[in-house]
Amino acid sequence: xxxxRMLRENPELVKAGIAKKNDKTDIDKILQLDNExxxxxxxxxxxxxxxxxxxxxxAKKKKAGEEADEEIKAMKxxxxxxxxxxxxxxxxxxDMHNLMIWIPNIPHDSVPVGGEENxxxxxxxxxxxxxxxxxxxxxxxxxxxxxxxxxxxxxxxxSGFYILKGLGARLQRALVAYMLDTHTSDGFLEIAAPFIxxxxxxxxxxxxxxxxDDMYKTTEDEMYLIPTSEVSLTNCYKQQxxxxxxxxxxxxxxxxxxxxEAGAAGKDTRGMVRVHQFEKVEMVKIVEPEKxxxxxxxxTAQAEKILQGLQxxxxxxxxxxxxxxxxxxxxxxxxxxxxxxxxxxxxSSCSNFEDFQARRMNCRYKDSDKKVRFxxxxxxxGLALARLIPAILENYQNADGSVTIPEVLVPYMxxxxxxx
RNA sequence: GGAGAGGUGGCUGAGUGGUCGAAAGCGCUGGUCUCGAAAACCAGUGUACCUCCGGGUACCCAGGGUUCGAAUCCCUGCCUCUCCGCCA
Numbered sequence: 001x002x003x004x005r006m007l008r009e010n011p012e013l014v015k016a017g018i019a020k021k022n023d024k025t026d027i028d029k030i031l032q033l034d035n036e037x038x039x040x041x042x043x044x045x046x047x048x049x050x051x052x053x054x055x056x057x058x059a060k061k062k063k064a065g066e067e068a069d070e071e072i073k074a075m076k077x078x079x080x081x082x083x084x085x086x087x088x089x090x091x092x093x094x095d096m097h098n099l100m101i102w103i104p105n106i107p108h109d110s111v112p113v114g115g116e117e118n119x120x121x122x123x124x125x126x127x128x129x130x131x132x133x134x135x136x137x138x139x140x141x142x143x144x145x146x147x148x149x150x151x152x153x154x155x156x157x158x159s160g161f162y163i164l165k166g167l168g169a170r171l172q173r174a175l176v177a178y179m180l181d182t183h184t185s186d187g188f189l190e191i192a193a194p195f196i197x198x199x200x201x202x203x204x205x206x207x208x209x210x211x212x213d214d215m216y217k218t219t220e221d222e223m224y225l226i227p228t229s230e231v232s233l234t235n236c237y238k239q240q241x242x243x244x245x246x247x248x249x250x251x252x253x254x255x256x257x258x259x260x261e262a263g264a265a266g267k268d269t270r271g272m273v274r275v276h277q278f279e280k281v282e283m284v285k286i287v288e289p290e291k292x293x294x295x296x297x298x299x300t301a302q303a304e305k306i307l308q309g310l311q312x313x314x315x316x317x318x319x320x321x322x323x324x325x326x327x328x329x330x331x332x333x334x335x336x337x338x339x340x341x342x343x344x345x346x347x348s349s350c351s352n353f354e355d356f357q358a359r360r361m362n363c364r365y366k367d368s369d370k371k372v373r374f375x376x377x378x379x380x381x382g383l384a385l386a387r388l389i390p391a392i393l394e395n396y397q398n399a400d401g402s403v404t405i406p407e408v409l410v411p412y413m414x415x416x417x418x419x420x
Numbered sequence: 421g422g423a424g425a426g427g428u429g430g431c432u433g434a435g436u437g438g439u440c441g442a443a444a445g446c447g448c449u450g451g452u453c454u455c456g457a458a459a460a461c462c463a464g465u466g467u468a469c470c471u472c473c474g475g476g477u478a479c480c481c482a483g484g485g486u487u488c489g490a491a492u493c494c495c496u497g498c499c500u501c502u503c504c505g506c507c508a
Contacts, residue, residue, distance in 0.1 A: 041470055045477045052477090055489040059438035068488080075488035241430095372467080 001359040002103055004034060004096075017106025020113050020321035025103045033096045037089065044085040051078050101209055105356040107321040108293075108330040118320035119333070125304065126313030128337050133399040137340040138390035139271040141397055142168060145420045148393075150271070159269065160261065160276040162386070167419045171392070171405070172279060172385055174412035176254050179281040179306055179382055186302060188252035188283060193232035195255055196223045201235040204361035206327030206353070213262045229255035230379045233284040238361035242286070244368055247375060248295060249286040252382065254279065271390060273345060278386030285378040286363070292352050292376035293330075300332045300350040303382045307347070309408045312391055313337045315344065329354045332380075336387070340394030345387045350380030 007014050007030060015027050054071050061068040112118045142148025147168025153161035164172055184190050202208040202224050207215065216225040226232055233251045242249075257280050272278070283302060287295045300316065307314045314336040324331055328351040335344035355374035358364070364372050396404045402420035405413055 038470070041477080045470060048478085049476055051488075056439060058488060062438075072488040077488095079488065 001100060001356060002106070003355075003359070004030075004100070007031060008034060014103075014106060018104055020107050020111075021104045021324060022322055023102075023104050025099060027103075030096055030099050033092050033099070037092045037096065040085055040089045040092065044082055044089065047078055047082050047085070051075055051082065054078075101203070104210075104324075104326045105206075105329050105353060107324055108352070108354075110318070111324065111330050112318060112320045113322075114320045115322040116320065119317045119323060120320070121315050121317045122332070124313070124315040125308065126311065126337075128313050128339075131339065131397070131399075135340045135394055135397050136401075137271060138338075138393040141340070141393050141401065141403065144401060145403065147171070147419060148272070157276070160274070162272040162275060164389070167413075167416065168389070170413060170416075171409070171419070172389060174405075174409045175385060175388060176279065176281060177412050178309070178409055180252060180254060182306060182309065183252040183281070183283060183302065183382055186305075188250040188302075191233055191236070191251050191253040193229060193236070193253055193255070195226050195229075195232070195258075197226055197231055197235065198223060201231055201238070204235050204238050205231045205357050206325075206360060207231065210326050214260050216258045216260060225258035226255065227259050228257050228280060228381075229253045229282045230284055233282065234286070234357055234377055234379065235361060237286060237363045240363055241372060242363070242365035242375065244288070244365055247286060247288050247365060248291070249284075251284045252281065254281045256280075257384075271341070272386045273341075273390060275386055278384060280384045280386075281382050283380050283382045286358075286375050287378065288365075288367075289355065289373070289376050292354060292378060295376075296330065296332070296350060296352040296378050299378050299380050300334070303334055303348045303350055303380050306383055307334065307336060310388075310392070310406045312388075312395055314347070319349075325349075325351065327351075327353050327356050329356065334381075334383075336391050338387075338391045338394050340397070341390070345391065347383050347387050347391075348381035351378065353377045353379075 002014065007027060011027055011031060018025060018027075054075050058068040058071050058075075061071075107113075112120050136144070139148065139150060143150075145168070147164060147166050149163040149165055150161075153163040156163075180190055196218070199208055199222055202215070207224075207227060211227075215227055217223070218225075232255070233253055236251070237249070256277055258277050259275075261274060261276060283299060285295050285299055304314070304316070314334055317333045317335070319328075319331040319333055331349055331351040333346055334348040334350070336347045337343075338345050354376050357377045358374040363375065363377075365375050367373055392406060393403055396406060398404060398418075400420075402418050404418050405416060410417055
């Protein structure tokens, strides 16, 4: 959510900002409602002041055993006027709120303007080596090794699901453990949080109302399956005032992620790179505003650390404004190179939301001057399993059809060094 | 799922229609005292909004309602606790 004061004081800045995200919210309409709202408040507060004063006099008279019919009659009329204005104020505020919740966060100045084609690669790591044999895509090598069964998953749940078996499932568990161990030893607190959350939590992190169609919703209770544990982690601190001493808060968790992927039919449908349910390790930081961009860099480095440990080539891009998600002010995408599908696969998005989510969640902190302020929130995958496993099956594939286990994972695999 | 009890400031807790934004205690901040600390004593101690910058309004879980007037009465929702049922 944006600050209404910012809209009032810098409407052109906001308009320019949301235009960079191709958003067409009518800012002038909001400002008009805001003016209307303030006019109503001015009027109704004056009336309420009068009512309070006279009601006090009524109380005094009654106590003294005097009549106060005149005052009561006059205040009845004032009261009616007040409830009319109260209603009007509620209506205006509701209309305003319903517009405000659709405004995306505005991009940071360092974000390139434009669509996906304007994303900027800021660094690359590792060497893309061409193997001297034909590398099979993960769905083929996975089936051959008996560790991946997409057909069975399709029977159970329809398209967009996968089953890992035996050492495939074991590999996933090893990766999760490796990532959690890495992040916790770097200061992140491991959290095991709910996978089903209220609409209010989805609103807090900015998934609702805009992304409602991309999520699974329960029919009886209006609960949502999390599309990422960012939702559970960040909302741990909603409707709360933190102490500055508690910051920065660093959290990490492993969870399944559920995504309807509405409108993505036919896109990257083979294998496990685009599915309705996948596992992910997610990092979230809640930090002081002044430090958030610095903290975004270290969070991104933390995600990169995993890929470096696994020796998988990757690149980091700054997303252009049009490619940014609804709530993000700046985002780095990490993409790894998968040798079988011969493509860059998005493996992590590290974003700074500034105070956008904090406002929606009403999460605040008391700074050293005891002033209550909104902190900044940051998150990033560290990393997504459904793309990491394909990359390992492809990049670590051998000519004989076996797959070598990355060295750092061997201890997590009871010493197993190779599948197949 | 059934029955009951309850949600008041940072915390404990009083308040059942009229000077209640809310007693008291604790905590916290400042001061006196002290070499310093503790104790004692004194003072202060919420947030948001509107403003013609004088001040005003709102907030006692949330949202409605009754009333001249609501922390207090009514309705709805959420949450917590106790007992029963069910259950990995």
